[in-house]
Amino acid sequence: MNDQDKHVTVGDTQATPGWRFGFRLLRVAVMLVLAFWLSRNGDAFFYQGF
Amino acid sequence: MNPTIDLTSPAFWLVALLAIALVTPITQAGLKRWVWAGVNILFIAWMLRLRTLEVASAVVVAHLALRLLACGSWRRAIGWAGLALALGLFVMRKLPGVTEDLGLGVVNPLLVAVGFSYVFLRLLDAGRVIYEGGRPPPDLASTVNYLLPFHMLAAGPIQSYEDFVDQPAIAKPLSAEGALGGVERIALGLFKKFVVAYLLGEAFLTGFHVGGAYFWFEVQVYYLWFYLDFSAYSDIAVGIGRLMGVHTPENFNRPYVARNMIDFWERWHISLSQWVRRNLFIPIQLGLARKAGGGGKRALLIATLAFTVSFLLCGLWHGISWPFFAWGAMHALGLVVTNTYRHWLTKRVGRKGVKAYKEKTGYRLVAQVLTFEYVALSLVIISYPWKDLL
Numbered sequence: 001m002n003d004q005d006k007h008v009t010v011g012d013t014q015a016t017p018g019w020r021f022g023f024r025l026l027r028v029a030v031m032l033v034l035a036f037w038l039s040r041n042g043d044a045f046f047y048q049g050f
Numbered sequence: 051m052n053p054t055i056d057l058t059s060p061a062f063w064l065v066a067l068l069a070i071a072l073v074t075p076i077t078q079a080g081l082k083r084w085v086w087a088g089v090n091i092l093f094i095a096w097m098l099r100l101r102t103l104e105v106a107s108a109v110v111v112a113h114l115a116l117r118l119l120a121c122g123s124w125r126r127a128i129g130w131a132g133l134a135l136a137l138g139l140f141v142m143r144k145l146p147g148v149t150e151d152l153g154l155g156v157v158n159p160l161l162v163a164v165g166f167s168y169v170f171l172r173l174l175d176a177g178r179v180i181y182e183g184g185r186p187p188p189d190l191a192s193t194v195n196y197l198l199p200f201h202m203l204a205a206g207p208i209q210s211y212e213d214f215v216d217q218p219a220i221a222k223p224l225s226a227e228g229a230l231g232g233v234e235r236i237a238l239g240l241f242k243k244f245v246v247a248y249l250l251g252e253a254f255l256t257g258f259h260v261g262g263a264y265f266w267f268e269v270q271v272y273y274l275w276f277y278l279d280f281s282a283y284s285d286i287a288v289g290i291g292r293l294m295g296v297h298t299p300e301n302f303n304r305p306y307v308a309r310n311m312i313d314f315w316e317r318w319h320i321s322l323s324q325w326v327r328r329n330l331f332i333p334i335q336l337g338l339a340r341k342a343g344g345g346g347k348r349a350l351l352i353a354t355l356a357f358t359v360s361f362l363l364c365g366l367w368h369g370i371s372w373p374f375f376a377w378g379a380m381h382a383l384g385l386v387v388t389n390t391y392r393h394w395l396t397k398r399v400g401r402k403g404v405k406a407y408k409e410k411t412g413y414r415l416v417a418q419v420l421t422f423e424y425v426a427l428s429l430v431i432i433s434y435p436w437k438d439l440l
Contacts, residue, residue: 016227024230028237035240038248 057204057243057286065093065200070293079219086296087191093200097163101156105164105198112173113193119180120187129181133174140170144370165203167367171325172197176211178329185215199298201290205283207301207321210328214297221295232292239285247278258434272433273426277305280319305425309408309417311384312392314425322364330360350393357385373432380428 016024069089076082095102115132119125142149143161150158176196180187188196196214222228254271256264284301291298299321308314315323334356342348358379365378395404407413 016230021226021230024234028230028233031237031241031245035237035244039240039244 057240057283061093061096062200065089065096066290068092069200070290073294073296074224077220082220083189083191083195086294087194090194090198090200093203094164094198101160101163104160109194109197110190112197113188113190116176116180116193117187119177120183125181129177132177136170136173139166141370143167143170164198165205168203168206168208169197171208171322171329171367172211174329175208175325179211185212188215195296199296201287201294201296202298205280205287206319207284207287207299208325209297209299209321210324213299217297221297224293224295229293232289235285235289235292237289239282239289242278242285243282247275247282250275250278258430259438269423269426269430273306273422273429276429277302277318306422307418308421308425309414310388310392310421311381311424312388314421315381315385318425326360326364330363331356334359350390353389354386357389358382361385368432373434373436377428377432380424380431384424384428 069086072089073082073086076085091102091106094105115128118128119132122128139157139161142154142157143166146158149155176188179185192214196209196211199209202209224232250271254268255275256268258265258268258272260268281302288298288300301319301321303317303320305314305318308317335352338352338355339349342352361382362375362378365374365376365381368374368377392404395407399407
C-alpha cells in the first residue's frame, strides 16, 4: 500500500474518542467560518483557467 | 451564462449537498449510477441553462463512439475519427479566436463551462482502454459520470477509466468518522484557498512587477501560493467524493519535498502525470523500442525522447502558447537530466550505492532545494507578465 492509499483510508477505519471528535468538528467550523468570511474578497480558483 | 465553475457560488454547494443527500444512501448499483448521472446533468443544466441539450447530445455521441470502439470492423476508423474530433474541440477550447473565425463562437464558452480540458483527457483515456480491450465500454449513465463528474469538472483530478470501472459499485456505508473525514477535507481545501493562499497573495504577490531581490522572494512565495490554490480544489473534490461514496483520486503528496523532477511528478498533479505516463510516455516508449530494439544506451535515448515529447504535449495541453511550450520543455529537460543522472549513478556505484547515497541528509536537502527552485522558476515562465516587456 502506498502513501496515497493510506491517506484515502484515514478516518474511515479508526475510532476517535469523543473529545477528539469534538475538537475536529470545532476545527472544521473555524476553518469554514474563516474561509466563508474571506471568500467574499477572493476570486475563482486560479487553476481552473487551464 | 456562467463560463466557469465558481466555488463561491451557492449553485455548486447546493448541487454538492443534493448529491450527498441523494447518492450516498443508495444501495442499489444501477439506481446509484442513474441518480449520480442525474445530479451531474443537473449541475451542467444549472450552469448552461438552454445549452444543456447540446452537451447532452455530445455525451450521447461520445457514449456511442466508446461502445463502437469495443467491437466491429470499423473501430480503428472510429478511433481515429474520434481522436480528430476531440482534438479539434480541444483546440477550440484553447484558442477562442479559432472558433470565432469559423463562426462557431458559441462552442468555446460551452467547452470552457464543462471543463473540456479535463473531459478531453478522460475521453482519450477511456477510448484507449476500451480500444485495447482493457475494460468494457460504459453504459449511458456511466458515460455521464465518467466524463462529467461535477466535483472534478473544473480542475480534476483526472480519474483513469480503469480506476473508474474498478471502483466498488456501492461504497461502504458512510460512518460518522468517514463523514467527518470528508467534511475535514472540504474545510481544509476552502481554508487553504480562501484564507492561507488569499492572505499570502494579498501580502506578497505583485504579479512579478517588482524586480531585484524581491523578485526571487516572490518566486518562492508564488510556488507556495500556486500549490495551495490548486491542491485546495483537489481537497474539496476528494472530500465531496468521499461523502458521496464516489472514488476521487488523490492529486498531491507534499510536492515541495520532492528530491528530483521524477519524484516531483509523482507528487504534483498526480492524476495528470499518471495520465501522461499511460497515454503518452509508455506508448511512445514501447513504439520506439519495438522499432529500434532494446539495449542500455538505446533505452536511455528512447526514454529521453519519450519524456521530451510527452512533456512538450503536456505543456501545450495547459495552453497553446510559447510560455506553456517553454514550461513543458523545462520539465522535460528536468526529467531527462534526472533519468540520465540516475542511470549514470546506478552504473557507477550500483543500486545499493545509489540507495546509500540518497539516504545522506546533505544530499537530500540539496536535492530538495534544487528541485523546489527549478519548479518555482518553471511557474514563473507561465505567469510572468511577458506582454509588459513588449
